[in-house]
Amino acid sequence: MSDFLQLIISGLSTGSIYALAAIGFTLLWQASQTINFAQGEFVMVPAFFILVGSQVLGLPFPVAIGFGLAVAVFILGFVFKRLVIQPMLPHGHLPIVMATIALAILMRELVKEFYSAEAQTFPALFSEETFTVFGAVISHQDIGNLAVSAAAIIALQLFMGRTRTGRSMQATAQNPGVAEILGVNVQRMVLYTFMINAALATLASVLISPIYLAKFSNGEPIGLVAFLAAIVGGFNQVRGALVGGLLIGVIDNLSAAYLSSEYRIAGPMILLIVIILLRPQGLLGTSEGRTV
């Protein structure tokens, strides 16, 4: 029982990081119908921006984080949106899908070639100390990750719901035509969404890199999970991405423990198939009507 509790808590901890990636992914979809297959790499790369800041530029760690965040928001937010996504938007989903897949490969290769193919240690924000609750061993990191992710998500919800910019962004996502008529600068709102995604990805990067080390190949599993979490949660709901991320984090942990390690990934996959067949709009999504 204590083992189970432990698995659940550490599952929630990693799940909350996945949730950050999934929420960013969902936001991009809602705001601009962009399916970002490079989302995993978007989480992998900022760690390297930060490492460049601290190892190459010699900045103290907190400053390096700020540096990494700034670079990430600029490149993964602004440049990505203007140069890559914008020209392809009128042509449907597929070119964006193919381009982001290629972008993921490009980012992976760039890091591998120009930084290192080796896994790099990444400074942790929280200590590795553990404490015991009901027989379950829980680390400070588990709680810390959960807390930071929760804070970020709450801050995001407040921003989207209570500030003028946030509400304009929501309006743009729901009905860009009407939003434009009402005086909202639609292109800028979409840009903000991309920048927020970059920021969320950077946060996820900072939280997850101490655990899995910073490596060029980290993007793949995270990207897949972000994608799955968004689907499971319901593509058109941010709350769904949150639930999806947590759920997958937990299921992944349980699969690793209880299923044979070879079939570990089957757990989330089966969840995906079950959700699609039984509740295609995702756990929290709204039904968009049946097909023709």
Place this chain on the structure above:
Amino acid sequence: MSDTVLSIRNISKSFGGIQAVRDVSFDVRKGEVLGLIGPNGSGKSTLFNCVLGQLRPDTGGVTVNGQDVAGKRACALSRLGVGRTFQQLSVFPEMTVLDNIILAGQEHKGSMFSRLFGASDAGLTEEADRMIAFFRLTHLRDELAGSLSYGQQKLVDAAMAFMANPALVLLDEPAGGVNLTMLGHLKERLKTYNREHGTTFVVIEHNMEFVMSLCTRIVVLAEGAIIAEGTPEEIRANQTVIDAYLGS
């Protein structure tokens, strides 16, 4: 009763708190051209969608030639002998007019299997050409449907609806956005088709002039209920109808 093609019985439908259609009943007999009119929000579209099987009514039912149509997919309805035209985006733009019309007819010819191994045109070129000639579109036969004018596309739309030789055709605002000359041509062709084939039409329309001169009988809806039924002359003179449109 055997010549009743469409039977609408006690249809009611509400969305949330809004009663869109209340207890509407009427029959349409074979060969009639029925016009369904009413001010905006009168429930015409909701009723139309119930007939098309896209909405399930809260009460009552719709039968076509005796068969219940509730919840049926559009392709199943087509096989029951119900055709329809659309307000917008009604043709296949990258296919020729001829291909559009052959496609409209091929699904009713033989089985899927025979279509795979049969002729590339499903043996329908001659019939399609006749239909194209009927609508006087022969000179556009090999043009891409998407390059036609809006009015010409509406003619192609009607041609497609008729290709399967349906017993009942539902026309969704056929006059919308069409210029006067084309309108006259469309009306004349519809009347001729109805006369020659005895096909039953139900027309939803806002254009009064079009409806009055095309239809043999008119049903008027207002606020979800039938307020009048009768020939065009009767309806034109009906004070309740006039009040409903002008607002009282």
Place this chain on the structure above:
Amino acid sequence: MKQLKILGLVAILAGLIIAPFTQATYGTYVLSSWLVFTVAAMGLNLTLGYAGQISLAQAAFMGIGAYSTAIMTMAGLPWIASVVVGMGLCFVVGLILGYPALRVQHHFLAFVTLAFTTLAFLVMRNEEWLTGGIYGLVGIPRPSVAGLSLMDGTRYYFFTLGVFVLASCSFWWLVNSPWGRAFKGLRENPIRANSLGVDTRLVTLLAFAIGAAYGGLSGALMAPLVQYIDPMSFTLIISLKILLMVVVGGSGYFFGPFLGAGLVIMLPEFLRFAEAYYLMIYAALVVFLMVVCPSGLLGLLSRAIAAIRSREPAERGDLKEGAQL
């Protein structure tokens, strides 16, 4: 215009026949690979370009075909029997996978095929007793035609070319039949198609299942070509590669897969000089290509042709006679 097309076709065919004689063994192998992947891309083109569904399982279907052929031919059974089994299996799996996914929203086939590819890979990797596990299957024999052994690379190339031509012709026949018209209708205006009696669900399902069968055929050609298969040849990445072939060539165009497969397979060969950077350059090129011509190369070509044509006076039927309506 029609003569131009026929001339082009003859030229391509002639080129394909002459090509192996200008190449050494490796070059011929690459050419065979091109044809094999074109068959897979053709199948995906049917699903994607004609029926509008994204499938990420084409590599898994190739895998089913390849392993069926490997297992059966290594047990002494004739190649053609393994093709029937492989294609049949893929068709049935396609029906099973597609049926529930197509009852719901548009992109869900993409997700289901993604999950299926991952699961299929797991089975290929873990079930050693059947598939040889991570070690794969070695020593796959090449079929012999009329007593002639196909061990020679050039001979196997011509065998592949023959099967490829047959596959292309049957694809051509399919898309020009009434079924093809229904596929195109489905692609252009599914709502209208449905209202005309086209059972859109069934037609989409068939497009997917037939596309899957082509994937199986491709696998059946691949196994004897490489003579060693392992699960790594049938991963999600490969599915994405095949998808890329279709999109780059031009989704929905008949020659799209041929062009796209050529580009995707030949490009790494031309980038060989870049060594470690080749994947980077490749990926960058793909991003560039997608940003610059999102409708694929043939899409770009057809727009160019339309632009040239529009400079000529309009030849539309009704304008020839003057407006009548």
